[in-house]
Amino acid sequence: MSPVRVAVLISGSGSNLQAIIDKIEKNEINGELVVVISNKENAYGLERAKNHNIEGLLIDSKTVDHHEYNRLILSAVKERNIELVVLAGYLRILDKEFIEAYKDRIINIHPSLIPSFCGKGFYGLKVHQSAVEYGVKISGATVHFVDEKADNGPIILQKAISLDFDDTAESLQRKILAVEHELLPEAVKLFCEKKLKVIGRKVSICK
Numbered sequence: 326m327s328p329v330r331v332a333v334l335i336s337g338s339g340s341n342l343q344a345i346i347d348k349i350e351k352n353e354i355n356g357e358l359v360v361v362i363s364n365k366e367n368a369y370g371l372e373r374a375k376n377h378n379i380e381g382l383l384i385d386s387k388t389v390d391h392h393e394y395n396r397l398i399l400s401a402v403k404e405r406n407i408e409l410v411v412l413a414g415y416l417r418i419l420d421k422e423f424i425e426a427y428k429d430r431i432i433n434i435h436p437s438l439i440p441s442f443c444g445k446g447f448y449g450l451k452v453h454q455s456a457v458e459y460g461v462k463i464s465g466a467t468v469h470f471v472d473e474k475a476d477n478g479p480i481i482l483q484k485a486i487s488l489d490f491d492d493t494a495e496s497l498q499r500k501i502l503a504v505e506h507e508l509l510p511e512a513v514k515l516f517c518e519k520k521l522k523v524i525g526r527k528v529s530i531c532k
């Protein structure tokens with residue numbers, strides 16, 4: 326099987342991107358990371374791409390309107406024959422045209438157990454603050470396929486962790502990030518091995 330051509334979209338630090346790069350470099354994923362696309366100029370993820378000789382592309386979301394911006398990303402991924410688009414801390418919503426073009430080929434990581442603490446406005450520390458304030462005993466991470474609603478598509482993998490009484494939003498964020506670094510590369514690996522099948526709202530993982 327030839328390696329699956331992967332694009333990762335980021336807006337920030339890119340620690341999840343790094344987790345994918347590391348697994349690909351160890352040959353644990355049958356994928357080739359072709360391009361890292363950022364909508365923010367100062368995203369550290371672009372540095373990470375550079376450090377690993379991966380093309381980094383800045384498509385600044387400030388300078389064009391939403392649809393034009395989406396069209397620019399769509400043509401960038403099409404031109405590079407990308408087969409899988411990974412959203413790794415990417416803080417923009419993709420439009421309908423993009424999602425239809427890459428149906429069941431876009432995955433996202435979210436730092437909670439969807440459907441809790443997700444959807445519009447739930448990003449960054451807010452997700453963990455809400456979980457701590459609610460007093461939940463478990464939270465975790467979710468990797469899912471992307472559809473037209475925020476954090477809504479079919480779930481690929483989830484992993485739960487327990488909260489300690491003293492956990493703060495910051496400590497919970499750190500704990501969950503460590504889980505994300507396992508879960509996202511695992512989902513990419515499964516996709517690249519063609520083991521994921523979407524059946525309605527469910528994702529079957531072939532053995």
Ligand code: GRF
Nearest residue numbers: 338339340341414434435436
């Ligand atoms: C992660 O918590 C991810 O779940 C969320 O944004 C954060 C990105 O972190 N969507 P990083 O840029 O990968 O370090």
